[in-house]
Every structure is written in C-alpha cells, then in structure tokens.
Amino acid sequence: MTITNMKNTLDARSMRGARLLQISHVFGLVSLLIQAPALVETNFDPYVSKFQRIIDLARLVLEPQKQEVTDKTFKIEFVLDMQLVAPLYAVAHRCRDPVIRREAVYLLKHRPWREGLWDSSLAAVTAEKIISLEEESLVSVTSCHDVPEWARIRNVDVEFDVEGRLGKIKYTRRRAEDNGTMEEYVDQMQW
Template sequence: MYTRSWIEPLNVKSRKGWLDCCNNQMAWDHFLPLFDRIISLASIIVDSSCTYHGSNSRFCLDSNIVAPLYAVAHRCRDPLIRRKAVSLLRKSHRQEGIWDSMIATKAAEIVIAIEEEGFGNVTSCADIPDWARICDVKVNFDTEGRVGTLNFSRPKNGMENGRPTTVETFTW
C-alpha cells in the first residue's frame, strides 16, 4: 500500500512551496528525509546490479538511478548524503539514455567542491549559506572528446546581489 508519510515533513504541498526551493536554495534542506530515502533505494539497485552483472558497464534507454542520484548530490547540501550519492554514481557504471554515471559523478564533485570551498570541515547543510549554494545548474558534455561544461549561477561572495552565470569546463 502506498503511503505518503515520508512526504509530510517536507512541507512542500503547494506550487508556492516548490517555488521557494527555486528561489531559496536553503529550502532544499527540508528534503533531507527524501534525499536519504533516494540514497537507500538507489543503493539497493546498485548493490544488486553489481552482484548480478559484476563490474561491467550497463546501458539502458530509460532513466533509472543516475539522474536522481545526481539530483541528490547537486541539491542536497548534507555532506554525508551527497557523498553517498557520488559514491553510488561512481560505483554504478551506468549509461541511462543521455545520463552517464561517470559524467554525473564528475559534475557532482565539482558542484560539491565549489559550494564547500572556504568553509573548512562541512558537517551539515547549515554550514553552507544560501549565497554559497549554486543554482540553475546545466551540464553539457561531449562524450567523444570527454569534455564537459557546467553552467551555474552563484554570487561571488555573500555581499553581492544577484547570481551571475559561471561556466566551468571539466574532463573525465
């Protein structure tokens, strides 16, 4: 039987609640129980796939776990949860449609490094202030050239208004 009990603590019951997450990156902190649940379910899939298929790379046309794990690594600022997402991405070796787990892993690692830079030992999502959190993230990649670009918005410091767009190039 389907239960909504895990949704209740999220307090996102309206369009306004969702828009708060788009305008205020701190609003994503309310989703910690959901992010943790995604990690738990993805872990079951990755572990069973590794046991069944060995360490071979897998391809499927449908999106399965790569996009949700990347979303957790990108949106969740809890260091333990987001690093579990990155670890599962790295371990999965999957190509799901356009989502490649190795590219998603590299992009997620860059997002984490940018957001946590200069804050020392980040122990909770509260350690990363809103101004340090990046948003409007878009990942583009050239699989043959193994080059990707990460476009995102973020102020340069806590005193700046607005969120100018920045482009980071990476290889994998």
C-alpha cells in the same frame, strides 16, 4: 501496504520495480514541495531525510546487480526511462549534507549505466564538480547548514567533449557580498 510488508509476496524483479517507484515518488514529492517563484537553495535543507530515503532505496536497487559483476570490466546498461540517475544527481546537487551527497555520487560511479539522455558517469563527474565548487571556500562542512546560500550552485548547464574527456560547466550562484545578486560562471572539468 509498504515495501517491507510485501517482501514475502514479491519476486526480486517486482521488488526492484517497487523500490524504483518509491524513489520516483520521493523525488517527485520533494520537487513539488520546493517549487517557488524565487528558488532559494536552502529550501532543500528540511528534506535531508527524504534525500537519505532515496539513497537507501537506490542502494537496495543497485546492490543485487553489484553481485552479478565478477570482474573489473563493466558493460554499460541502457534503459529508456528515468529510474535512478536523475534522482541520484538531484540528491548530490540539492542535498548539502556532505555524507548523503557523496553517497549519491558513489552510487552514480559504482557501475556505469544510461537512462535515456542521462549517463551515470557524467552525472557523477558533474555532481563532484558542483560539490567542489560549493565547498571550496568553506572551512568545514558537517551538515547542510554549513553551506550558505551564496555558496550554493544553481542553474547548471554542462557541455561535454567526449573525445577530449573535458567538460564545461555553466552555473549561477549568489554573490557572497550581498547574498542577493546572481552571477553566472563557467568552469572546466575533466572526466
């Protein structure tokens, strides 16, 4: 039975839970399919439709909560388990389709919340920096195929100075000249 068939029998809270479960399933499936001894970032490209599915489900989960906000002030919601932040961050980082990854960033930014150690605002800032770094030297990005392997960021490690609202992002990427040798980089970001 799909979620569409269950709409008439589930209350709003149960529908939210079912959608979160589907997000977890799709996220886990893509993660399992991609595992390889030598990770090649272009291996994520065939899963654009799966990333879009995560976005569609996340939008449905977040939309009712958006209506509950009546003014410009937001309270930070906190839950202990992983629900949306990690999958949306993964979509923004690993899916190189420009529309889908920016939608993931939008959903992370639209309302601040925390899931365990994952903070949606910091995940959004980090994802925006990754997108910027990957696309900065490319002429035009209209699909995932426009982002070559050498431009793709991997092994991301972030340190934040919360008081100074600064961050340091460490990452690796392949050298453009030979597309094989990995190099480590450090860059600054502000949030």
